[in-house]
Amino acid sequence: MVSLSQRMRKLQHKLIAIRLGPGALVLPKDVKRIHMRFGEKINGGHMGPRKFWRHELIRLKYHNPAVPMTVDRIREEAQTPESEAIMSVHFASADARQTSSSATSSPASTDSTTTATTPSDADPTERVETINMKNKTNSEILQQLTQLTKAYPIEPTEGDKEELRLLEEQRVRSERDSKMYAEHRARMKREREIFEQGRNDLAAQTA
Amino acid sequence: MALPSRYCPSCLSSLRPTRTALAFRPSPFLAQHQQPPQQKRHATGLPSARAAMFRSKNKDKEGAARRKKKARAHYTQPDLKQALQFSLVDAMRYLRAAEVGRPPTSAKYELHIRLRTVKNGPVVRNRMRLPHPIDTTTRIAVICPPDSKIAKDALAAGAQVVGEESIFEAVKEGRIEFDRCLCHTDSLPKLSKAGVARILGPRQLMPSAKTNTVVKDVGAAVKGMVGASEYREREGVVRMGVGQLGFGPEEVQKNIAAFVGAVKRDIGALADRVSKGVHEIVLSSTNGPGLSLNGEVRGEGSVDTRDVSVVN
Numbered sequence: 001m002v003s004l005s006q007r008m009r010k011l012q013h014k015l016i017a018i019r020l021g022p023g024a025l026v027l028p029k030d031v032k033r034i035h036m037r038f039g040e041k042i043n044g045g046h047m048g049p050r051k052f053w054r055h056e057l058i059r060l061k062y063h064n065p066a067v068p069m070t071v072d073r074i075r076e077e078a079q080t081p082e083s084e085a086i087m088s089v090h091f092a093s094a095d096a097r098q099t100s101s102s103a104t105s106s107p108a109s110t111d112s113t114t115t116a117t118t119p120s121d122a123d124p125t126e127r128v129e130t131i132n133m134k135n136k137t138n139s140e141i142l143q144q145l146t147q148l149t150k151a152y153p154i155e156p157t158e159g160d161k162e163e164l165r166l167l168e169e170q171r172v173r174s175e176r177d178s179k180m181y182a183e184h185r186a187r188m189k190r191e192r193e194i195f196e197q198g199r200n201d202l203a204a205q206t207a
Numbered sequence: 208m209a210l211p212s213r214y215c216p217s218c219l220s221s222l223r224p225t226r227t228a229l230a231f232r233p234s235p236f237l238a239q240h241q242q243p244p245q246q247k248r249h250a251t252g253l254p255s256a257r258a259a260m261f262r263s264k265n266k267d268k269e270g271a272a273r274r275k276k277k278a279r280a281h282y283t284q285p286d287l288k289q290a291l292q293f294s295l296v297d298a299m300r301y302l303r304a305a306e307v308g309r310p311p312t313s314a315k316y317e318l319h320i321r322l323r324t325v326k327n328g329p330v331v332r333n334r335m336r337l338p339h340p341i342d343t344t345t346r347i348a349v350i351c352p353p354d355s356k357i358a359k360d361a362l363a364a365g366a367q368v369v370g371e372e373s374i375f376e377a378v379k380e381g382r383i384e385f386d387r388c389l390c391h392t393d394s395l396p397k398l399s400k401a402g403v404a405r406i407l408g409p410r411q412l413m414p415s416a417k418t419n420t421v422v423k424d425v426g427a428a429v430k431g432m433v434g435a436s437e438y439r440e441r442e443g444v445v446r447m448g449v450g451q452l453g454f455g456p457e458e459v460q461k462n463i464a465a466f467v468g469a470v471k472r473d474i475g476a477l478a479d480r481v482s483k484g485v486h487e488i489v490l491s492s493t494n495g496p497g498l499s500l501n502g503e504v505r506g507e508g509s510v511d512t513r514d515v516s517v518v519n
Contacts, residue, residue: 004285011291014496018304036308053308062304066514071308 012167020160023056023142025151027064030092032126034060034067038085038133039074045135049085052138063154085133087141089148090126280325282443284486290499294506295463296456298490298498299515305495306452314493315341316450318463320470321487322443328481330440335469337436338461341448347432350390350414389428390414390421438470445470452492455516460504463488 036057038049053071061069074083131144145151156164293301299316306314322331348368368377404413414421438447449462467488474483491497505512 004287004289008289008291011496011498015301018301057307058304061307062300065300065303065510069307 009167009170012163016160016163016167018058018062020154020156020164021055021059022139023052023059024063024154025060025146026154027060027067027149027151031064031067031089031149031151032092033090034069035072035088035090036070036086036133037072037074037088039079039083040076041079044079044081044083046079046083046085048136048138048141049087049133052133052141056138056142087131087133087145089129089131089145091129093127280327282322282324282326284323287487287499290487292499292501294501294503294509295460295490296505296509296512296515298500299456299459300510301498302490302492302495303452303515306492309452309494311453312451314452315448316452316454316459317491317493318447318449318466319489319491319497320445320467320485321489322440322445322474323484323486324440324443325481326443329477331445331470331473331477331483332439333469333473334432334435334437335466337449338465339450339454339458341436341451347387347389350388352391387432388412388414389432438466449490456504456512457516463490463500 034057036049036053039046042050057069057071061067129148131141131148133141136144302316346368436447438445447466449466450459454462467485471485474485477483488500488502489497490500
């Protein structure tokens with residue numbers, strides 16, 4: 001089994017990737033729900049949305065655990081060049097915001113199994129804004145979302161910075177060591193080859 | 208001895224550089240045999256045989272060195288003081304982020320229990336019903352005389368297929384329409400004669416007393432099996448799914464407690480034959496990283512438990 005320090009270092013990299021980076025935003029409290037709908041295949045401008053889901057949405061979810069974020073993907077067979085790629089952001093309406101003081105911990109009433117909710121049948125108390133994600137890159141989508149929701153970014157804390165510094169140091173060190181040892185191994189191998197050949201030649205001479 | 212002409216002298220001179228930190232040490236293998244061959248040749252007059260002997264001797268020596276490194280009898284138990292450990296809510300927050308946008312029924316929490324145990328010997332293996340079952344769609348087949356009271360009990364308890372010959376025929380034709388297979392004690396001789404072990408065995412479906420799938424009280428067994436999950440120790444780790452992603456911390460916590468408790472009971476049952484213990488508990492998910500748990504539900508600075516119970 002892999003050593004503990006190796007395992008933990010790998011885990012640290014993974015967790016930092018979930019915590020920090022593009023998409024590490026805190027959404028304002030009136031954002032109730034984010035829903036994405038795009039195709040299973042990237043043809044026709046569906047690559048950006050997928051990248052956004054795989055990278056930015058993970059960080060967004062980590063920093064906003066109470067906001068339901070769903071992804072609904074158009075089946076491969078049903079996907080046509082005209083298939084839309086949209087993100088709908090559901091906001092609490094003005095009066096709803098007053099009643100629920102702690103918006104972060106209000107449980108979502110939406111059924112988890114029906115991910116196919118379209119903006120049309122949304123809760124009437126909600127205001128729904130949509131972003132067209134078609135033919136957009138993940139960074140463009142993030143920019144639009146930030147503008148729409150007025151989310152503010154998370155800055156790495158002192159602890160995070162320290163962790164990043166240590167990981168970077170470790171990376172440099174390991175690169176140096178692996179290079180050094182590769183040289184050492186190559187030298188050993190060459191020496192062994194020379195010796196082996198010398199012995200064979202000797203055997204050939206005497207035979 | 209004359210060096211073969213294919214080696215350029217400059218390469219050879221570069222063989223002993225001193226600038227790298229890892230100073231080159233000629234291996235004992237090289238140091239020992241660099242000069243001797245020529246002298247030996249004169250001594251014996253049978254150089255090729257001599258060389259062959261040398262080679263075989265060398266091999267033996269290497270083998271001996273390898274054998275000296277005695278294989279560990281136990282799986283390693285790293286010191287968990289160096290490990291990053293998380294409270295349940297923190298771990299769930301990371302995993303839910305890693306699983307964002309996945310269908311909530313397909314993504315699952317998994318628990319890995321690492322044991323302090325020897326590499327060989329009896330293993331922990333059992334089946335249990337979690338307080339909050341994950342999968343309730345298990346299809347169960349019961350091998351018992353059809354149209355008997357036993358068959359009726361089994362059907363009432365939730366078995367899908369009941370019978371003897373009919374099941375054997377179907378299995379031989381390749382129609383295995385069940386995920387678990389039970390057998391009544393009286394039908395065991397018929398089952399062993401039917402020759403379906405070759406088909407069921409590799410799928411881990413063959414009933415046997417070892418896996419508690421040959422039973423007298425079929426009804427109770429089926430009831431215990433609906434929504435039950437199986438676990439088994441592999442390479443010192445017991446793994447099992449402990450929850451759907453939609454579960455809240457309380458549900459996951461109950462499932463984890465039940466699972467760890469069941470494994471500890473199994474360890475207790477094996478106590479007279481082998482000593483085992485729980486070393487580490489790791490929570491992971493279908494697509495997420497594995498996070499070692501520290502046993503607490505909430506740590507300092509954890510988010511509200513309600514936040515991680517939000518569906519999706």
